[in-house]
Amino acid sequence: MTRILVTGGAGFIGSNYVRLLLERSNDEIVNVDALTYAGNLENLSDVEDDPRYTFVRADIRDAAVMAQVFDEHRPEVVVHFAAESHVDRSVLDATAFVQTNVVGTQVLLDASRRVRVARFVHVSTDEVYGSLGPTGRFTEDSPLQPNSPYSASKTGSDLLVRAAHHTHGMDAVITRCSNNYGPYQFPEKLIPLMIANALEGRQLPVYGDGRNVRDWIHVEDHCLAVDAVRRLGRAGEVYNIGGDAERENIVVVRQILALCGGGEELIQFVTDRPGHDRRYAMDSTRIQQELGWRPTRTFEAGLEETFRWYVDHRAWWERVRSGAYQEYYQRNYAGR
Numbered sequence: 233m234t235r236i237l238v239t240g241g242a243g244f245i246g247s248n249y250v251r252l253l254l255e256r257s258n259d260e261i262v263n264v265d266a267l268t269y270a271g272n273l274e275n276l277s278d279v280e281d282d283p284r285y286t287f288v289r290a291d292i293r294d295a296a297v298m299a300q301v302f303d304e305h306r307p308e309v310v311v312h313f314a315a316e317s318h319v320d321r322s323v324l325d326a327t328a329f330v331q332t333n334v335v336g337t338q339v340l341l342d343a344s345r346r347v348r349v350a351r352f353v354h355v356s357t358d359e360v361y362g363s364l365g366p367t368g369r370f371t372e373d374s375p376l377q378p379n380s381p382y383s384a385s386k387t388g389s390d391l392l393v394r395a396a397h398h399t400h401g402m403d404a405v406i407t408r409c410s411n412n413y414g415p416y417q418f419p420e421k422l423i424p425l426m427i428a429n430a431l432e433g434r435q436l437p438v439y440g441d442g443r444n445v446r447d448w449i450h451v452e453d454h455c456l457a458v459d460a461v462r463r464l465g466r467a468g469e470v471y472n473i474g475g476d477a478e479r480e481n482i483v484v485v486r487q488i489l490a491l492c493g494g495g496e497e498l499i500q501f502v503t504d505r506p507g508h509d510r511r512y513a514m515d516s517t518r519i520q521q522e523l524g525w526r527p528t529r530t531f532e533a534g535l536e537e538t539f540r541w542y543v544d545h546r547a548w549w550e551r552v553r554s555g556a557y558q559e560y561y562q563r564n565y566a567g568r
């Protein structure tokens with residue numbers, strides 16, 4: 233039994249990870265989440281009565297509060313998911329990205345060092361490597377060339393984790409994953425946005441020519457990879473995680489339309505995202521060879537399953553799309 237403090241456990245990937253740990257291990261989980269727009273306790277309503285699960289509402293930017301949380305719960309391991317994660321929001325305003333992703337990560341590193349956490353797992357992204365041309369894949373040795381305020385802030389946090397390992401000898405590992413999809417993803421991201429819009433008969437806003445490529449991975453495969461790194465990864469190491477499923481955005485959008493029986497007329501090509509990365513592709517050889525992990529789902533099977541989940545959980549996404557989401561949608565998409 234390990235006491236694991238998970239940050240951002242009420243978010244999309246974090247809540248899938250908490251559920252996976254409760255199902256597959258005997259570990260105790262302390263979920264620390266600020267419950268911003270993207271965090272939702274409904275994502276974990278099925279596990280909230282589990283005696284091995286504790287929720288703490290707290291903000292990782294607040295050093296005094298984090299010191300208290302770490303003193304009270306004395307975690308043995310930290311798995312750090314909490315982050316501002318949406319590129320378009322970072323284009324509109326980068327402030328929260330620097331505060332949460334950069335400052336928040338340093339606060340957690342300091343709190344972890346003080347109570348002598350045995351391992352710090354930092355969950356990062358392929359976007360720290362920048363953009364690829366038509367060929368090649370990112371390896372762990374690819375240069376860090378982030379292009380958006382979001383990815384620059386994630387790169388900053390990766391480098392702080394690296395420095396904590398080198399300077400203070402902290403046992404820290406970094407995972408960098410490609411684009412996730414699956415249940416409980418906030419419908420600002422491509423796949424849930426397109427599914428929700430298509431189900432409501434609304435326009436599907438495709439940026440630019442729609443031929444940007446992302447490497448898609450089901451969130452459960454990502455969570456299994458993070459957990460393999462937590463248990464077996466080498467201290468100070470970086471592990472790339474990819475789905476081996478490169479698709480052009482327009483192909484994904486057409487697949488979603490086919491699933492819901494919508495017509496091509498719903499597709500609307502809109503002004504491109506500023507600085508839009510053209511292509512991501514991950515080389516996951518290291519994690520596959522060292523830790524024996526590999527993705528289990530094909531993209532087509534995972535997409536269909538995800539589509540069904542959104543059909544069955546309409547109330548969930550209708551609720552998270554009300555209120556402040558409307559204002560964001562207007563700001564991001566009006567006049568594009």
Ligand code: TDX
Nearest residue numbers: 317318319357359411420421422437438439444446481
């Ligand atoms: O309305 C849209 N139209 C569109 O064409 C949106 C929201 C997106 N897109 C395009 C932009 C990207 O090429 O779809 C692609 C995927 O976009 P996002 O879902 O916003 O993801 P991306 O920008 O690739 O970043 C994601 O992967 C890396 C996550 O949001 C990050 O948090 C993660 O680090």
